[in-house]
Amino acid sequence: MSINSAAFLLFLAVSTAAYYAVPRKYRYLVLLAASAYFYISYSLQAAGYLLVTICMTYGCGLLLGRSHRKEKEMLSAVEADRKSVKQRFRHTRRILLAIVLTANFSTLALFKYLDAWLEGMSGLLTRLESTVAFRPLELLLPMGISFYIFQTSGYLIDVYRGRQQPERNFLKYALFAGYFPQMIQGPINRYDKLHPQLTRGNEFNADNLKYGIQLMIWGMLKKVFLADPLADAVAEIYSNYTAYPGASVFLGAALYCVQLYCDFSGGTDLVRGASRLFGVEMEENFRRPYLAHSVDEFWRRWHISLGEWMKDYLFYPLALSGPLSRVGKASRKRFGSYFGKLTVPCISTVVVFLVVGIWQGPGLSNIAYGLWNGGLMSAAMLCQRPIGTIKKRLNLSEEKRWFRGFQIARTCFLVIIGRYFSRSDSLYDALRMLWRTVRCFGQGGLGVNVLIGFGLSGSDWAKLLIAGAVLLAVSLLRERNIDIRAALERRHWLLQFVLLFAAVLLLVVCVYLNSDYTAIMYVYENV
Amino acid sequence: MEELMHILTENCPDIDFETETALIDDGILTSLDLVMLVSELNDVYDIEITADDLLPENFNSAQAMLALICRLREQ
Numbered sequence: 355m356s357i358n359s360a361a362f363l364l365f366l367a368v369s370t371a372a373y374y375a376v377p378r379k380y381r382y383l384v385l386l387a388a389s390a391y392f393y394i395s396y397s398l399q400a401a402g403y404l405l406v407t408i409c410m411t412y413g414c415g416l417l418l419g420r421s422h423r424k425e426k427e428m429l430s431a432v433e434a435d436r437k438s439v440k441q442r443f444r445h446t447r448r449i450l451l452a453i454v455l456t457a458n459f460s461t462l463a464l465f466k467y468l469d470a471w472l473e474g475m476s477g478l479l480t481r482l483e484s485t486v487a488f489r490p491l492e493l494l495l496p497m498g499i500s501f502y503i504f505q506t507s508g509y510l511i512d513v514y515r516g517r518q519q520p521e522r523n524f525l526k527y528a529l530f531a532g533y534f535p536q537m538i539q540g541p542i543n544r545y546d547k548l549h550p551q552l553t554r555g556n557e558f559n560a561d562n563l564k565y566g567i568q569l570m571i572w573g574m575l576k577k578v579f580l581a582d583p584l585a586d587a588v589a590e591i592y593s594n595y596t597a598y599p600g601a602s603v604f605l606g607a608a609l610y611c612v613q614l615y616c617d618f619s620g621g622t623d624l625v626r627g628a629s630r631l632f633g634v635e636m637e638e639n640f641r642r643p644y645l646a647h648s649v650d651e652f653w654r655r656w657h658i659s660l661g662e663w664m665k666d667y668l669f670y671p672l673a674l675s676g677p678l679s680r681v682g683k684a685s686r687k688r689f690g691s692y693f694g695k696l697t698v699p700c701i702s703t704v705v706v707f708l709v710v711g712i713w714q715g716p717g718l719s720n721i722a723y724g725l726w727n728g729g730l731m732s733a734a735m736l737c738q739r740p741i742g743t744i745k746k747r748l749n750l751s752e753e754k755r756w757f758r759g760f761q762i763a764r765t766c767f768l769v770i771i772g773r774y775f776s777r778s779d780s781l782y783d784a785l786r787m788l789w790r791t792v793r794c795f796g797q798g799g800l801g802v803n804v805l806i807g808f809g810l811s812g813s814d815w816a817k818l819l820i821a822g823a824v825l826l827a828v829s830l831l832r833e834r835n836i837d838i839r840a841a842l843e844r845r846h847w848l849l850q851f852v853l854l855f856a857a858v859l860l861l862v863v864c865v866y867l868n869s870d871y872t873a874i875m876y877v878y879e880n881v
Numbered sequence: 882m883e884e885l886m887h888i889l890t891e892n893c894p895d896i897d898f899e900t901e902t903a904l905i906d907d908g909i910l911t912s913l914d915l916v917m918l919v920s921e922l923n924d925v926y927d928i929e930i931t932a933d934d935l936l937p938e939n940f941n942s943a944q945a946m947l948a949l950i951c952r953l954r955e956q
Contacts, residue, residue, distance in 0.1 A: 674931055
């Protein structure tokens, strides 16, 4: 059931009606039943995998909670040797957590990388002239596996740290882990924010319905009018880059940035809107990333829930770990206070982005993508002081509009270069694309010919430019804290109705009544 | 408190630690600031602030940081 399909909309309408029809106490059961139906209709096998993860993390949460309780009881009973009691319990909890997190992430690795590893092994054995060969298993990658693995792992770490009480009700926990809107595009929700909203039984609120529908429409518009039309053009450039001049290759990478943003953020808007119908507000995952002033800021605006997850559960534990603390001390002695202090954050940042790169998929190009971003962030940290001095001397300030524009353009350029790696089939292809961009930038002349040959006609370009201009205008207004939705609310109801009707009509005509329209799968649907 | 204020202002000279009470909640202290600050505090006060202690309530103000340091020194 594609989330752009009429079947999904019908499923959503029935689920919403059922949700508000039952007493508040049982509303979470409606959401659980809807989630189970949605996931089982996708794949019974995948639902089985999800159930295993739910059972494993539910049990682990209970055991961790029990350990915390026992520790408290023992501490209140003994006066002396409290430290060793604490250490003993902490040690047990740490082992338990390590086992379950290893199992959790091994499952993710198995589904995402096993075939790539087997292929690599076979290739190696063939080179060694061995007759042994591994056949890819072609396992079905369960929908939203990354999202539920990250989400349940975050929950366990919070329980381990004593920040959360474990959920005792299995059904409520299963809903937290398998809530259907988050399975399609994320975001990676936090237990303390999502769980209460899911289980309290929300009152019917017409605003939730209205905002939910508006957000869904906005998300679909981004997907249908920008992401989908660009998908084929981007695929053409990345697969046949040798046939295009360097300028077209660069433009292709830039278009991929737009496609990915509209696809991912559009999908996220759609599922956040769907969730809002039930009165459940999921976290915002994008905050106009292409208007960021630096790569660091870009990553605080792009896939925010993943960035926050990585910060809390990987960056901090790594940066404050014993071995890195020792590295930090040694480097402070060696490089002085300022640069010495930056060593640990730089190492941790590179590791975090390496993990993000590996998470994107198998292959050296993803590792290069992680290293590119981690390297840029670390370089920015190291150069912060000298650049600050230069900016002061040249009297450059972010208050100057041209300088802000320059910073945004520079960030976009660096992000586009990164996308050479994340979208290419291999590291070799990414490097050749880069080489072609530099060496053959103006080959065949620059101009309209750069734009043609992507499989897009003149009218396609015109539609894309109009849609892109609307998106840019909305983004710029929101950047200035102008809430368009709130502004519309103040207008006459007829105008609101006409605008909503026009958007729905546009979607109905272009998608649901258009026999030529084929839904393109979301880029992050199976990650 | 004076020693702590000295460390804080030395590490993050642009932040007003005298008055700010939502350093984490309002995103005034970045993750980079926090990591550099914690490593310094661990060194100076001979304590072990771990990732488990990185809660907003422990770092939202200079007063909260002092309370955390005192608590960890007692342990």
